[in-house]
Amino acid sequence: MSERIAHPGLRAKVMSAHDAAAKIAPGDQIGFSGFTGAGYPKEVPTALAERIKEAHQQGREFRVNVLTGASTAPELDGVLAETGGVNWRMPYQSDPRLRDKINDGTTFYSDIHLSHSGMMTSQGFFGPVDAAVVEAVKINADGSIVPSSSVGNSVNYLDAAEKIIIEVNEWQSLGLEGMHDIWRVGLPPHRQPIPITTPGQRIGSASINIDVDKVVAVVRTNAPDRNSPFKSIDxxxxxxxxxxxxxxxxxxxxxxxxxxxxxxxxxxxxxxxxxxxxxxxxxxxxxxxxxxxxxxxxxxxxxxxxxxxxxxxxxxxxxxxxxxxxxxxxxxxxxxxxxxxxxxxxxxxxxxxxxxxxxxxxxxxxxxxxxxxxxxxxxxxxxxxxxxxxxxxxxxxxxxxxxxxxxxxxxxxxxxxxxxxxxxxxxxxxxxxxxxxxxxxxxxxxxxxxxxxxxxxxxFRPMLTEYLERAEALGVGMHTPHDLAQAHSWHRRFLDTGSMRP
Missing domain, CATH: 3.40.1080.10 (Glutaconate Coenzyme A-transferase)
Incomplete structure (x- = not known):
């Protein structure tokens, strides 16, 4: 692990996931790394979920806001959602347990354009980021972080967070170093054009520079990403x-x-x-x-x-x-x-x-x-x-x-x-x-x-044609003809009968 954690001061902050999770408090807003089941922290979210469960069993309120890059994995979104302890989530998710909590009203969810989500965090629109919990391939001698299999919003969360927890995952290949291109867009009015004119152009650095004084914990892990097999192509x-x-x-x-x-x-x-x-x-x-x-x-x-x-x-x-x-x-x-x-x-x-x-x-x-x-x-x-x-x-x-x-x-x-x-x-x-x-x-x-x-x-073609012709015959407006009394009748019929068919 000395190769993976080259900064002596941060090597001294290595601790268990349980101890790291103890540094997160009820009501905290947490920015997690991770995007589509890649590069998310593997152990701290589970340890945090255990703390939330224990608090709820004792009758104490413990809910957090969760920010990510996009969807993550059962070890993050799933375990936290299961506790009922996620108050608000953004910007994208795909976990079935979290989806259920969103749809039953337990969790508030803001479905935000991915390019806007990090920017809005940096602009302070969501309030302070109390903690950033990110996965890394390694920590360099200067304290900069080499991300793992995703970058997502990690830069925004690391910059905004009051405290940082880093999971260094040995499962992730050290060969990933050099694959990343970290470039900060910045905030108005100081933004400059993004100087990318071809898809392969590199404009930034291979690691994320951070304020090492904000790091409160480093956790060693060795666990794979959520790599789900694709279905055979039908x-x-x-x-x-x-x-x-x-x-x-x-x-x-x-x-x-x-x-x-x-x-x-x-x-x-x-x-x-x-x-x-x-x-x-x-x-x-x-x-x-x-x-x-x-x-x-x-x-x-x-x-x-x-x-x-x-x-x-x-x-x-x-x-x-x-x-x-x-x-x-x-x-x-x-x-x-x-x-x-x-x-x-x-x-x-x-x-x-x-x-x-x-x-x-x-x-x-x-x-x-x-x-x-x-x-x-x-x-x-x-x-x-x-x-x-x-x-x-x-x-x-x-x-x-x-x-x-x-x-x-x-x-x-x-x-x-x-x-x-x-x-x-x-x-x-x-x-x-x-x-x-x-x-x-x-x-x-x-x-x-x-x-x-x-x-x-x-x-369904005859039904659609019939709808269009009926809407045109109403003569309410021929630019975009609609029969508003019937426009959502197919959806209502499905909810009533289980089929859009009459």
């Missing part, structure tokens, strides 16, 4: 990927793309990996990525030589891919860059680089508005994540989804979305396994016909 995902690749070929024939495409961004999941797998077998070469997370498919593209480099803020790997990364991290560090999410998701850079953004959705309506967060308008699923950062600022903004869910009882294309995350002004392309709707340059009523014809499942 035919629906392959069909969606096929439509997207055909669209890219069409854009090349129109002179709007080249065979290198533009830097790619994609959300996490089966469809995203299907697209990446399709690219592996395609004619496209010398690809790049400017995105949030490095997934298995991107590692495969890098290994094949199809992708030259990738920039992100975190990994989201299967156990097999994580092992490959750990075993050969030093080599991957030449092709991968991990940045703070305030940089990886920054609109300035996304717009400059001309990113092609592909994200998932829960539903879209016939005019191109997208709901990517709420089930039936009220129940939170996961959150907005970085989809808003990329969608509004991308060169091409794409949303993908299977056309039906729940064995055909739910249509992903509806008359009016039950919750708006992305408006028709930002959504350019919608793809389901049925086909692709290119919405660029179309007025709302033109969009409606294309979305119904190209993206809706055949079993």
């Amino acid at each position: 035919q629906t995902s392959k069909d969606i990927a096929g439509h997207l690749l055909e669209f890219a070929r069409h854009e090349i024939t129109q002179g709007r793309l080249t065979n290198e495409l533009r830097p790619l961004q994609s959300g996490v999941g089966n469809i995203a990996n299907a697209v990446l797998a399709g690219l592996l077998e395609s004619e496209f070469e010398n690809l790049t990525s400017y995105t949030e997370v490095i997934q298995d498919g991107m590692v495969d593209l890098l290994d094949s030589g199809k992708m030259a480099l990738a920039s992100a803020t975190s990994f989201a790997l299967s156990p097999e891919a994580a092992e490959r990364m750990n075993n050969d991290a030093e080599r991957y560090a030449k092709k991968l860059i991990l940045r703070p999410q305030e940089v990886s998701n920054h609109p300035e850079v996304i717009r400059r680089l001309g990113v092609i953004a592909t994200n998932g959705m829960i539903e879209a309506d016939i005019y191109g508005n997208v709901n990517s967060t709420h089930i039936m308008g009220s129940r939170m699923m996961n959150g907005l994540g970085g989809s808003g950062d990329f969608t509004r600022n991308a060169y091409i903004s794409i949303f993908v989804s299977p056309s039906i869910a729940k064995n055909g009882d739910i249509s992903a294309i509806v008359p009016m979305v039950s919750h708006h995350d992305h408006t028709e002004h930002d959504v350019q392309v919608i793809i389901t396994e049925q086909g692709l709707a290119d919405l660029r340059g179309l007025a709302p009523r033109q969009r409606a016909r294309v979305i119904i014809d190209k993206c809706a499942h055949p079993s």
